[in-house]
Amino acid sequence: MCGIVGIIGVEPVADRLVDALRRLEYRGYDSAGIATITADGLDRRRAEGKLNNLAGKLANDPLAGTIGIGHTRWATHGGATETNAHPHIAGKVAVVHNGIIENFKDLLQDLARDGYFPQSQTDTESVALWVTRELDRGAAPRQAVANTLPKLRGTFGLVFLFDGDDKLLIAARQGSPLAIGHGQTEMYLGSDAFALAPFTNQITYLDEGDWAIVTPGKAEIFDFDGNPVQRIRQTSSASAALADKGNHRHFMAKEIYEQPETISHTLAHYVDLSEEKVALREDLPFDFAKLSRLTITACGTAFYAGLVAKYWFERYARLAVDVDVASEFRYREPPLADNGLTLVISQSGETADTLAALRYAAKSGQHIAALVNVQESTIARESHVVFPTLCGPEIGVASTKAFTAQLTALASLAIAAGQARGTISASEAHTLVRALVELPSAVSEVLRHEKSIEGIARHLARASDVLYLGRGQMFPLALEGALKLKEISYIHAEGYAAGELKHGPIALVNEEMPVVVVAPSDDLMEKTLSNMHEVSARGGKIILITDAEGRAQAGDGISDIIEMPRVHPFVAPILSSIPVQLLAYHTAVFMGTDVDQPRNLAKSVTVE
Known part of the structure; x- marks a missing residue:
């Protein structure tokens, strides 16, 4: 997750921008830069690598100015080079950006017809150039941005700095958090309130789709449709600790809303977004094409991520997959195939059962790969190769953004395996990658429907038992949905393959039994509809998670x-995770439970 800061100040800002960026280092990055307005106009300093490299450049070549923007970048489109580092400057505008502009190629083609060409490989420069063209056509800065934002498809946190105006920053948020900081004589912007903690604890968080015109002592905020809106100014606790809930009631809610950004961040590690192709590291200690079998082992939510991955690897890579609960794995003493790969999944990288499974597989001569969020963890250190999820610290005990990051990484690996084994064509691989690239904006769209999900959860909170059903890839989502509800609301819930309904669970169905069905329209939808009719016939209350086509098929x-x-x-399966999470979250809120720290549970299970 890249980091953004901005300051409208009364004193030089360069050093303070760098210090604020240091507070965002935990988010991960591979280049950094700042831009200010000096006596000579827009100027910037950028550097590959860590912030010390940028600080060294500034020590040798200081940057004046009382207004500026800064950025720590995790390379997405284009490599980790100084040329690709933010801020990007085009004409009289500088911009920093978190997220992915999905349609940047279309934007650049349009711009090229008018003689505007990028100097970098990034998607972000298309935004700077589009605003520049608007300015060249006579638009004022605020109108130039207002004209540009509707053209952008994807996810973004954006901050613009304009040459000739040292009292103006413009910010926009769609799928990537941004906060406005209010000072006595200065104003601030940050992708994380923690970055602004040294300057102020008075914070206004932009809602999804908001954009803001920030000037000394003032922030004018507009919604997605351009209507002026008021957002609450509040006191942040970010100065007291690394983690801050932002404008959310719980960490879990914040982490649900971070998923457009965390999915993008994880995706950028595995996919060359400029070419829209999977690009894994070249020094893998195994060859997907030669693997005899894949064994996946994990616990809890990570286990369900492995179950989804089984469908992907078997369908797209034709690679046989075994998935085991790590707490049972070594006690079964399974024979493991020669030249097999064991993939262990753990958010913390310290899960005791998963670590024990890893060691059993290693003694059995397996290639060992770890999918973890903490690259310095024990599991990571004891593996032959680490596939990071890069979703940042997850505070809520019930996993949300770590789950979708795991799925994003696993989906990328399945595509790579399919290409290596010759089971999918380059065209098919491109289609799958394009689906991944478009995913963050789809997640943002689901999040905009939170209020309706909250209303459904109010009724679900009255239940004592809930069934979750799904077919194919959605079966693991049914399991995950039931787990989420159990974990944080303490309502008994069970997940089943929809085809198993008549093999026992249907005996539980009555007028008091909610049945959550996860069924986006696909080639299994018709069979799932049959199961839904069986539930309806017995008075069960169906909550259907689907798309518009599935809704039309479902009928009454x-x-x-x-x-x-x-x-x-x-x-x-990745997109369906979001409503499943929101449904569990709001049910728990209505139940009055401790959402972030549910009873009897720990974030990392480090003992058996």
Whole structure:
């Protein structure tokens, strides 16, 4: 997750911009830069690598100015070079950006017809150039940005700095958090309130789709449609600790809302977004093409991520997959195939059962790969290769953004395996990657429907038992949905393959039993509909999570529908995670439970 800071000051800002960026180092980055307005106009300093490299450049070549923007970049489009580092300057505007502009190639083609060409490989420069063209056509800065934002498709946190105006910053948020900091004589912007903690604890968080005109002592905020809106100014606790809830009631809610950004961040590690192709590291200690078998082992939510991955690897790479609960794995003493790969999944990298499974597989001569969020963890250190999830610290005990980051990484690996084994064509691989690239904006769209999900959760909170059903890739999502509800609301819930309904669970169905069905429209939808009719016939209350086409197919007899955007079936399990998480979260809130620290549970299970 890249980091953004901005300052409208009364004193030089360069050193303070760098210090604020240091507070965002935990988010991960591979280049950094700042831009200010000096007596000679817009100027900037950028450097590859860590902030010390940028600080060294500034020591040798200081940057004046009382207004500026800064950025720590995790390379997405284009490599980790100084040329690709932010801020990007085009004409009289500088910009920093978190997220992915999906349609940047279309934007650049349009711009080229008018003689505007990029100097970098990044998607971000298309935004700077578009605003520049608007300025050249006579638009004022605020109108230039207002004209540009509707043209952008994807996710973004953006901050603009304009030559000739040292009292103005313009910011916009869609799928990537941004906060405005209020000072006595200065104003601030940051992707994280923690970055602004040394300057102020008075924070206004932009809502999804908001954009803001920030001037000394003032912030004018507009919604997605350009209407002026008021957002609450509040006191942040970020100065007291690294983690801050922002404008959310719980860390879990904040982490649910971070997923457009965290999915983008993880995706950028595995995919060359400029070429839209998977680009894994070249020194892998195994060859997907030669693997005899893949064994995946994990616990809890990570285990369910492995179950989804089984569908992907077997369908797209034709690679046989075994998935085991890590707490059972070594006690079964399974025989492991020669030239097999064991992939262990753990958010913390310290899960005791998963570590024990890793050691069993290593003694059995397996290649060992770890999918972890903490690259310095024990599991990472004891593996032959580490596949990071890069979603940042997850505070809530019930996993949300770590789960979707795991799925994003696993989806990328499945594509790579399919290409290596010759089971998918380059064209098919491109289609799957394009589906992944478009996923963050689809997640943002689901998040905009939170209020309707909250209303459904109010009714779910009255239940004592809940069934979750899904077919194919959605079966693990049914398991995950039931787990989430159990974890944080303490309502008993069970997840089943929809085809198993008549093999026992249907005996539980009555007028008091909510049945959550995860069923985006796909080639299994018709069979799932049959199961839903069986539930309806027995008075069960169906909550259907689907898309518009699935909604039309479902017909009558559905108590509530949570509608998602239509996406490629490949990424549907990742997108379906979001309403499942929101449903569990709001149910728990209505139940009055401790959402972030549910009873009897720990974030990292380091003992058996």
